[in-house]
Amino acid sequence: MNKVRVGSVGLGRLGMQHAENIAGRIQNAELAALCDVDKPKLEETAKRLGVQYRFSIFEEMITCKDVDAIVLVSPSALHTRQIAAAMNAGKHVFSEKPLGVTVAECKEAEKAVEAHPDLVFMLGFMRRFDESYKYAHDKVAAGEIGKPILFRSYSQDPEKFIAGSIAFAPFSGGEFLDMAVHDIDLARWFTGSEPETVYAIGGCYAHPEFAVSNDGDNVSCLLKFKNDCMVFLFAGRTAPHGYNVETEIIGTKGILRIASVPQKNLVEILDSYGVRKECSENFLERFDTAYVNEVQEFVNCIVEKRKPLVTVYDGTRVSEIAYTCKAAFETGELIRF
């Protein structure tokens, strides 16, 4: 195979970035087709990025003979249906998280992937492709901090995006599924283990609107993993300073911290506010390189005829765990997995 010809679906906040990356930053790939129901945006983007095929109907895109692989950045509720349709049409598939919005849907996606062992399927858990997380993971895997005792991870969106978060709340699956999925994925990846019990708390501290969806604006949970590691996760929508993702792993022989002071770059500002560093504004800025690296890995797997390490089963397991955290939050009970 020469270049992998990619069709990208969804040109929203993240989809636009993926499309631009595939068009200009991914080796051995060509952005051959775009799909979005928003026709003006579709036409403008296709023209700007020099894309030959444009589709407003997904089912038409997957019949295109000049497309080898589909990148799904469509709304979460469409993922599992589109994964099955694209793979049945003989296309490799990269899907953004979450795999599905219910565990039953995730199981359907598993069946679609299992039915096509010759095709590559990969799920977008991009933090595993962030340079700092990869570096830290290599150290943990090499035993440099000994046995992990505690894994702590925070995901906080900036307060300035709260209107969008409130509007999306009824469809998001809740904060554990929408935001903490990445932290849950990291906890499994770093500890190499699975949760045994979970207790969750939180609430609507600033925005009562989330209560309508049985959700909170800030939530947290404490999980005991089967290897005895303590896992503490926190997800919030009200960070005053910017997009704050930070992680700490405490081991018997050392401690690793990733972005414990989240910062935009290496610039320090000395002005009438004092001495400060600015914070990333959003996930696009913080994980810019990780979004490139993950799609590069998908393309490399197709070219080199190998399977990605992030599997469809990771998607199902993380969704199961997120929903169990949500149930623990709603009931106030300690839940055993």
Ligand SMILES: NC(=O)c1ccc[n+]([C@@H]2O[C@H](COP(=O)([O-])OP(=O)(O)OC[C@H]3O[C@@H](n4cnc5c(N)ncnc54)[C@H](O)[C@@H]3O)[C@@H](O)[C@H]2O)c1
């Ligand atoms: N990995 C991450 O860090 C991360 C971050 C943000 C979003 N996401 C995921 O990416 C996906 C997209 O999120 P977003 O924030 O970009 O969404 P968005 O709402 O900004 O964009 C969705 C796009 O899909 C288009 N669309 C809707 N229905 C369609 C259909 N039937 N066919 C084709 N296009 C259709 C819309 O017109 C819109 O352009 C979601 O599943 C989300 O969970 C992942």
